[in-house]
Amino acid sequence: MFPFTFSKMRAVDSNCSHLGLIPLQLMENAGAAIAREIMSRIEYGKVVFVAGRGNNGGDAFVAARHLALDDAYDVRVLLLGHSERIRTDESKHNFSLLAYSAIREIKEIADSTELDNYQGLKDADIIVDGILGSGIKGAPREPESTAIDLINSSGKYVISIDSPSGYDPEGEGTVKSIRADMTITFHRMKQELGIAGCEIYTGKVKVVPIGVLRDAEEYVGRGDLMRLARRKQDAHKGNSGRILVIGGGAYYGAPALAAMSALRTGADIVTVAVPENVADTLASYSPDLIVVPLKGDRLSPGNIDVLEKLIVSHDVVVIGPGIGRDPATIKAVELLLPLCEKAVVDADALFDLTLPANGKGKFIVTPHAGEFSRLSGLTVPRTLEEKKKVVRDFSGDKKVTTILKGSIDVISDGQNTLLNSTGNAGMSVGGTGDVLAGVTGALFAVNAAIDAASCAVFINGAAGDLAFKEKGFGLLATDIIDRITDVISKVF
Template structure:
C-alpha cells in the first residue's frame, strides 16, 4: 500500500530511471479502458468526467481506446487551465481526432445524462478534503445516477494520506488503481483492481531524485521551524564535528550547535562563524558531562553523536549514558557506533557505519549489495534502529523498509565525507522520519560527491561537498 505522497515519489523515481510520466499515463489510460470493457459491453454509453490534472489525463488517454462505445468526454474546466503538459497533449489529441468532448465551465453547466457507465477521473491521489464545485455537483450526479461508476486510481474525495472519505465523495462501484493499492480503498463498498502500469521495482528500491519530493519548506516559517541540530563531537579531532555541523546547515537546518570540550571549542568555532559552539570543561567527553548534555540535547530536534569524539573508555561510557536518557532522534556515527547496538534507549537511532564498523557492531556484510541489503535488514530488525551502511551501494533499512542509494564515487573514500553525511542526515531527520532522512541523506551526500568529482577527480576533499549539498537538495 502506498499513500498519495509516496506514489508521487515513486512516479518521479520511475521518470529518473527512464520511464517518463507520459508513458505511465498511456499505460494507466489503457488500464482504465480495459476496466470499462470489463463492466459494460461494446455499444454501451460511457461518460468520462475528467479533471484538469493527471488523473483526468489518464481518462483522456482511455477515451482513445473506447471507439466501440457511445462515448462522451466532459472536462471540468477550461482546456487552457489543464495543469500538466501531458494531460493537455491528450486533450488536444482528442480534439484533433474529433472525439465527442465538452467543457464544463461551472456546476450549472454539468449534465451527466443517463450513461450506462460513468468514469470518475476528477481528482487523484494528491487531493484531500470535501469536493468543491464543479466536482461536487458531478459527484452528486454520479451518486444519484443508475450508471455503473468506475473511479480512476481512487474515487474523488478519498484522502490518500489518511484513507478518509469526504462526505460528498464519489460512491464508486469499481476502482482501477495503479501500481499498488492506496489507503482507504479496502474500506470501500467497491471492487478494487490494481493495474500494473510498468513502474519498475527499482523505483521503490533505489533512492532517486523523486525522493526529493519529501522535502518542503513553509514560506511563512520562522527560525527554528526547520530544525535545530546538536552535534556532540570533538576532543581528539576538531575537523569532524565542524564538518558535520556545517553540513547540517547546508542541508537546511535553521540552527546548529556543536557541544565540544573547551580544549578544542575555539578551534571548532574557527572553522565557521555559522556554528554555535557550546563548550564543556576538559579535553574529552566523560560521564560528568552527561547531565548537562542531556539537558542541552532535549532542546534540539536531532542530535548527531560521534564525529571526532574518539574512543576513550570514559567517552564511550558517556555516549551510552547519554543515549540511555535521550528520547529524541540521534544520528550515531564514528566511535559512538561501538555502543549503539547494546544501549537501551527510547531514542530513535540512525546508525551510520561503514561495512567494517557494521561488523564491529555485530552485523554481517557481503560483497554483493543484494545479499548485504538482506543482512542489513535483518540486523536493523534485531537492534530496532535504522541503519545507513555506507559503501559503493549504501544500504538503508529500519528492519522493514530497505532502500539502496547508488550515488557517490571512489573519490569519496577521503576522510571527512562520513562526517558530512552524518550532518546532512541529522538535518533531514528534523523534518523527516528516520528511515526517509537516512535514505535521502545518503543520496544527497553521494550526489554532492558526484558533482564535485567532475572538477576535482580523486583529489576532492570533504569540504568540497558542503557547497554542493544545497544544489542537490534544493535546486
C-alpha cells in the same frame, strides 16, 4: 518493501522520469489499463468520462481514446473546466488527441450550471471518475463538487481512476467524495485505499501494472526528496530543526563538518558540544555555529549533566564525529543515548556500541562495512541481495534505521529497504561520513527516520558527484558541503 502510499507513488513516478521513462508513457499505460477493465465489464454501451484538469484527467483521456477504437462503445468526455487550463503537458497532449479519436462528444464544462443541465449521465452504462484523484485536501470546489453529487446520485456503475475524487483519509478528512463501485489504482496497492471503512468510497479496489521501473522503486531518487518536509513561508526559527552535534576532543574537523552540513541542509539552529581543548578552534571555523565547550579534553561521563540540558532543547542529536575511542568516551555515549528522542550515531560512537540502546529513542546508525561487522557480529555479504537481507534483519532486531555505507548504500529500518547509487570513488577522502551524519541529522529533525536516512545518502552522494566533476580526485569534504544546496534546489 514500503507500504505504498500515494505520496510514495508520486515519488516513484518522478524517479521513473529521471531514469528516462517519460510520464507520457506511464499515462498511456494507465489509460489503456482502464479501457481494458471497462471492456471486460461490458461488451458494448455508453461510457461517460468525467475528467479534471490534472493527470487524473489525462488518464481518462487516454482510456477514452482506447475505448473509442471499438464501435461497440459510445464514448463521451466531459472536461471540468476549459482545455487551455489543463495543468500538465501530458494531459494537454492527450486531450488534443481526442479530436482525432471518433469520440461521440467532447464537452468543456465552464461552470456547475452546465452540469445541472447535462443529460448525458442519465443513460450511461458506466461513468468513469477522472476528476481529482489522490492528493485533494478539504472540500472539492466547483464545478467538481456538483459533478461528484451528480455522479453519486446517477445510480450508474462508477469506476474511479487511482482514487475516488474527493477521498481524503488524512488531513482534514473526507468532506465530499465519489462513491465508486470500483477503483482502479496503479502499480501497487496504496495504504490509503486499505483503511477500514473506506470501501464506501472506493468500492472494490483493483491494482493494475503500468510498467514502472523497478529501480525507480528500490533506489532512492529525486522523487523521494519531493516527499521531504519543506520549510513553510511563515516558519519561525527552530521550526526546521535544532540539531546538537556531540563530538570532537580527539579531532575538531569532524564535528565542524557535520555541523556545517546540517546547516546547509536546512536546519535552523546547530549547536556543537565539544571538549574545551578544541572548542576555540571549532568556533573559529564559522560564525554560524553555536559552540558549547565541555570540561576536559575528551567526552566523558562528567559531561552528562551539561549535555542532558542541551539534548532536551534540540530535536536531534548527532553523536560521534571526532570523539575518539577513549573508554570514558565510549561510556559517555552509552549514558547519553537513552536521553535522546532522536539520534544519528556515527563514527567512533559506533565503537563497542550495544544495541538495542536503552530508552525509547529513535536511532539512525551509519556504519561502513567494518563497523557493521563489529556491531552485528556478521561478515558483510558480497552480493547486494544478501546485504539487503542482513541489513534489514539487523535493523529490525536492533530497532534502528541503518545506513550501510558502500559503493551501493543499503538503508533499512527493518521493514523497508532502499538502495542508493549516488556517490563516487573520490568520496573516500576523510570527512565525507561526517558530512553525511550532518545531512541525516538535519533531515531527521522534521522527517521519519527511513525518509531522512535514505534521502540523506542520496543528497550526500549527489553533492559529491557534483564536486567530483569540478575537483576530480582532489575533492574535499568541504567541497561536498558547498554543493548540498545545489542538489536540494533542483527538487524544491
